[in-house]
Amino acid sequence: MSRRYKSPPMQMNMGDRFLNLSERGQNAIRNSVFGHFGDNVFPRINTEDYLVLYSKEGRGPAYLQGLIAVAYFVKSSDITVDELLMRIETDIAYQYALHTTSAEKQPFSRRNLFYFLAKLDAYESETGINLIKKTFDSITETFAKEMGLDKPDATGKLKRRMDSMMIETSAARLSRPGIIYVTNQDAVILFAELAGKEYLPMTLLHYLDESDRNAVIYHDKECQSSKLTRLLEESRLILELMSEEEWHEFQQYKNLKRCILDQSNVDAEGRITPKENRDIEGGSLQSPKDPNATARTKNRRTYVGRVGNVTETYDGNGNGLITDADIRENTYSDLDFMSAYIEAKDDNKPEQVITDGAYYSAEKADEAVAKGITIIPTSLAGAETNPLCADFRLNEEGTRVIACPNGIEPMKQVFHENTGIIDAKFGHAYCDQCPYKDQCPGKSQKRFVKVSISSKMVARADLQAQMETEEYKKYGRERNAVESIPSLFRRKYGIDNLRTRIANRIRSSYFAKCLAYNCMKHKRFLDRHRGNCALV
Numbered sequence: 001m002s003r004r005y006k007s008p009p010m011q012m013n014m015g016d017r018f019l020n021l022s023e024r025g026q027n028a029i030r031n032s033v034f035g036h037f038g039d040n041v042f043p044r045i046n047t048e049d050y051l052v053l054y055s056k057e058g059r060g061p062a063y064l065q066g067l068i069a070v071a072y073f074v075k076s077s078d079i080t081v082d083e084l085l086m087r088i089e090t091d092i093a094y095q096y097a098l099h100t101t102s103a104e105k106q107p108f109s110r111r112n113l114f115y116f117l118a119k120l121d122a123y124e125s126e127t128g129i130n131l132i133k134k135t136f137d138s139i140t141e142t143f144a145k146e147m148g149l150d151k152p153d154a155t156g157k158l159k160r161r162m163d164s165m166m167i168e169t170s171a172a173r174l175s176r177p178g179i180i181y182v183t184n185q186d187a188v189i190l191f192a193e194l195a196g197k198e199y200l201p202m203t204l205l206h207y208l209d210e211s212d213r214n215a216v217i218y219h220d221k222e223c224q225s226s227k228l229t230r231l232l233e234e235s236r237l238i239l240e241l242m243s244e245e246e247w248h249e250f251q252q253y254k255n256l257k258r259c260i261l262d263q264s265n266v267d268a269e270g271r272i273t274p275k276e277n278r279d280i281e282g283g284s285l286q287s288p289k290d291p292n293a294t295a296r297t298k299n300r301r302t303y304v305g306r307v308g309n310v311t312e313t314y315d316g317n318g319n320g321l322i323t324d325a326d327i328r329e330n331t332y333s334d335l336d337f338m339s340a341y342i343e344a345k346d347d348n349k350p351e352q353v354i355t356d357g358a359y360y361s362a363e364k365a366d367e368a369v370a371k372g373i374t375i376i377p378t379s380l381a382g383a384e385t386n387p388l389c390a391d392f393r394l395n396e397e398g399t400r401v402i403a404c405p406n407g408i409e410p411m412k413q414v415f416h417e418n419t420g421i422i423d424a425k426f427g428h429a430y431c432d433q434c435p436y437k438d439q440c441p442g443k444s445q446k447r448f449v450k451v452s453i454s455s456k457m458v459a460r461a462d463l464q465a466q467m468e469t470e471e472y473k474k475y476g477r478e479r480n481a482v483e484s485i486p487s488l489f490r491r492k493y494g495i496d497n498l499r500t501r502i503a504n505r506i507r508s509s510y511f512a513k514c515l516a517y518n519c520m521k522h523k524r525f526l527d528r529h530r531g532n533c534a535l536v
Contacts, residue, residue: 018101037069045139071116085106136512146522146525161479162337167305170499179259183255235259235264282296292329294306309334319521325511326340335358338360338364338368342368357382384464387464388436391404424450425449495510
């Protein structure tokens with residue numbers, strides 16, 4: 001078989017650096033995360049998935065499996081490429097993980113690593129397929145089988161829990177004047193470099209001065225509204241300069257056009273005016289250095305960047321793995337993640353997914369049931385529904401009220417198809433004597449007592465009542481464990497310190513960190529069962 005289809009295995013020889021260690025040194029490496037990687041992860045890396053990066057006529061890299069593993073180390077840890085390559089050259093633990101302890105010279109360099117990473121990015125841009133995610137999926141599947149997480153519990157369902165985390169962009173946070181100024185400056189510098197500084201109007205030459213940015217944004221005491229108007233007028237002037245089609249493919253031009261649309265309104269007379277702060281959308285340009293970053297306010301804090309989602313499969317005995325992960329712009333809501341999860345499910349295995357209220361809606365719960373998923377929210381978003389609504393009886397279609405909690409049928413009722421609300425009217429003779437009148441959601445009118453209710457309100461009130469039971473409180477305690485994952489990603493894996501702003505590379509880093517988490521959980525599983533587990 002040709003070399004391009006299979007990496008040659010690294011053979012141990014008599015001069016192997018690991019074999020020449022003392023028994024204590026060997027045990028230390030075997031029991032470390034590097035030993036676990038070398039023994040349990042490296043052999044499972046499927047190089048066949050990566051052959052699409054290389055021509056069938058070419059040789060491809062000599063040690064593709066090792067190159068994939070090095071790329072994983074770069075993306076999963078807060079470490080530079082140069083530092084990693086230095087450690088690989090000098091640290092036997094890294095060499096053990098990469099199966100290169102017998103190599104006279106480590107088969108990795110900055111050139112072949114960056115070439116490989118560039119190919120990963122280009123392939124995802126072309127096809128939308130992230131190969132690091134494929135590796136994450138395949139290795140996680142084998143881990144789940146070994147840990148018994150692919151089997152349902154006593155209720156016949158797989159146990160899963162879901163949570164999301166905000167991921168900050170590495171680009172500097174900018175104010176509104178800062179966003180417009182930097183966008184203008186990038187476009188002016190591009191125009192001066194390619195067309196010539198002499199073609200710039202005098203009013204735009206200040207953007208070429210290195211000290212001008214601080215002078216305009218921070219030192220100029222002009223009110224913000226006037227400053228925004230002036231900067232936006234300059235934005236439109238720059239846009240007119242770059243009206244020729246040859247400018248339209250540059251990212252600086254795209255940022256400029258987008259910034260004007262995000263930040264301003266144009267009246268009927270063609271005058272440009274800044275939008276109010278409240279009218280700026282979360283999907284607007286937050287920084288020209290990271291055009292894909294979006295803004296979202298959560299728990300009274302505004303985040304600029306992306307949002308990651310994790311679904312952990314667990315058994316209730318301390319074992320768990322991230323079996324599904326996704327990362328999007330942070331305007332993507334938790335409910336959107338749930339929709340994508342339901343749509344992507346392609347097997348018939350019953351499962352329960354414990355979430356917080358942001359992932360839940362009655363419509364999504366119904367869609368999930370059709371795919372064998374039971375969504376169990378531990379809280380509900382929005383205002384609490386009147387608990388008495390749970391005792392109203394509706395017909396199966398949810399279009400008529402059969403009886404109120406006191407067993408009385410309404411005298412009149414109208415179903416509003418566009419909202420799903422039923423306006424039911426009861427007589428004062430019944431309602432004034434009703435034992436539930438103090439709790440009833442009805443509103444007293446001149447001739448009737450009007451109750452507006454829907455099947456959604458009944459189902460929500462019933463769910464609220466269930467949440468007070470001990471069974472639901474147990475679900476809440478089980479879900480608490482997944483809340484630690486975002487904290488761990490920040491403290492241990494540096495999720496907020498990514499050294500890139502390119503969307504494809506951020507996705508690859510995110511999936512590599514998810515795999516690193518699973519490796520840690522798998523290692524703990526083996527350590528707990530060492531001695532009485534046939535796998536060890």
